[in-house]
Amino acid sequence: MVTRTRLLLLGAALVITVVIVRIVGRVDWDEVWHSLKHLEWWQAPVLAVVLLVRQVLNAWPLALYIRGVSVLRATQNDQVAILMSTVAPPPSDLALRLSMFSSWGVPVSKGLAGTIMNTLTFYVVRFGAPAVGFALLLATGGAVGLRWADLISVAVAVAIFVGVLLVVRSERLADWVGRTAAVLAGRVRKGIDPEAWAQACIRFRHDIAERFRYGFPRSLVVLSAMLAVDLALLVLCLRFVGVSAGEVAIVEIAIAYLFAYPFTLFPFQGIGVVDALILAALVEAAGVDVEAAAVAGLVVWRVFTLGGPLLLGAFSLAAWRRSAAGRSSVDSPAVGA
Numbered sequence: 001m002v003t004r005t006r007l008l009l010l011g012a013a014l015v016i017t018v019v020i021v022r023i024v025g026r027v028d029w030d031e032v033w034h035s036l037k038h039l040e041w042w043q044a045p046v047l048a049v050v051l052l053v054r055q056v057l058n059a060w061p062l063a064l065y066i067r068g069v070s071v072l073r074a075t076q077n078d079q080v081a082i083l084m085s086t087v088a089p090p091p092s093d094l095a096l097r098l099s100m101f102s103s104w105g106v107p108v109s110k111g112l113a114g115t116i117m118n119t120l121t122f123y124v125v126r127f128g129a130p131a132v133g134f135a136l137l138l139a140t141g142g143a144v145g146l147r148w149a150d151l152i153s154v155a156v157a158v159a160i161f162v163g164v165l166l167v168v169r170s171e172r173l174a175d176w177v178g179r180t181a182a183v184l185a186g187r188v189r190k191g192i193d194p195e196a197w198a199q200a201c202i203r204f205r206h207d208i209a210e211r212f213r214y215g216f217p218r219s220l221v222v223l224s225a226m227l228a229v230d231l232a233l234l235v236l237c238l239r240f241v242g243v244s245a246g247e248v249a250i251v252e253i254a255i256a257y258l259f260a261y262p263f264t265l266f267p268f269q270g271i272g273v274v275d276a277l278i279l280a281a282l283v284e285a286a287g288v289d290v291e292a293a294a295v296a297g298l299v300v301w302r303v304f305t306l307g308g309p310l311l312l313g314a315f316s317l318a319a320w321r322r323s324a325a326g327r328s329s330v331d332s333p334a335v336g337a
Helices: 002-024 029-036 043-065 071-087 092-103 108-140 145-169 171-186 194-240 250-265 273-286 288-331
Strands: none
Touching: 029 288, 043 071, 043 108, 043 194, 043 288, 071 092, 071 288, 092 108, 092 288, 108 145, 108 194, 108 250, 145 171, 145 194, 145 250, 171 194, 194 250, 194 288, 250 273, 273 288
């Protein structure tokens, strides 16, 4: 079922990308290559540092939700999960996450609850991003146009936010949320057990209640900061390849980014879909003269945002395995003792 869903999302992403690119127009790849030549050697380390800050902020909620997990370990855990979700089918990423938590002395139930809460918080921020886009459009007097459809995304964010608050508020409400969600899910998928969903919500409430009041508001702030840093990374990539502030202002890049961000729901952070939506918005704002340079900037942005976490994940996995092997050798009795 999960594999079929991922394939459907990939297919949808391909169709959407093709449609948007056709609307934007044919890209002059010679001009794209010319724009990439604007890059200087010192800019790569700058982008790498910004990416590292982004990844730390993205993982920070795990440390807020799970007692005994530091920000460093949360970052390590998150990078490994990103790597596994890319190279292996689910739930391999979750299994490895929980193995890492267990090796650090975190109960599986607490690690699972913190991971779920981290995902739900991220979904609130992801689907709520267009709300900030609407505010920027209002402040700048920009036209909303077809972006009214993004109100659906904002509604999803509000629904998740309210649902989380209801689950944590009381066991009775957690039971109701679980059963209601099961009924809704049962309309598109057979075999849903409302009782099992209700019990799962109750267990989740019990495991996360201790850290919720502390973790939830702080996690929303941290993940909002992560979006700001990710936007800064995109702006730097565009500026480094020659897209000047005179051609496209930061506020126009921010609006394009915020309305496209919910589409990171698609596999591989919505590659293709998100890029095409941002490109279309930038071309609409600045004209076709900026198209090639914008494509070059998006290519650089994707190299860092997709390739960087994979390298960090490989390094983090090797470091964890080495530390886990070291603890095992210390804990094991010496031969002949």
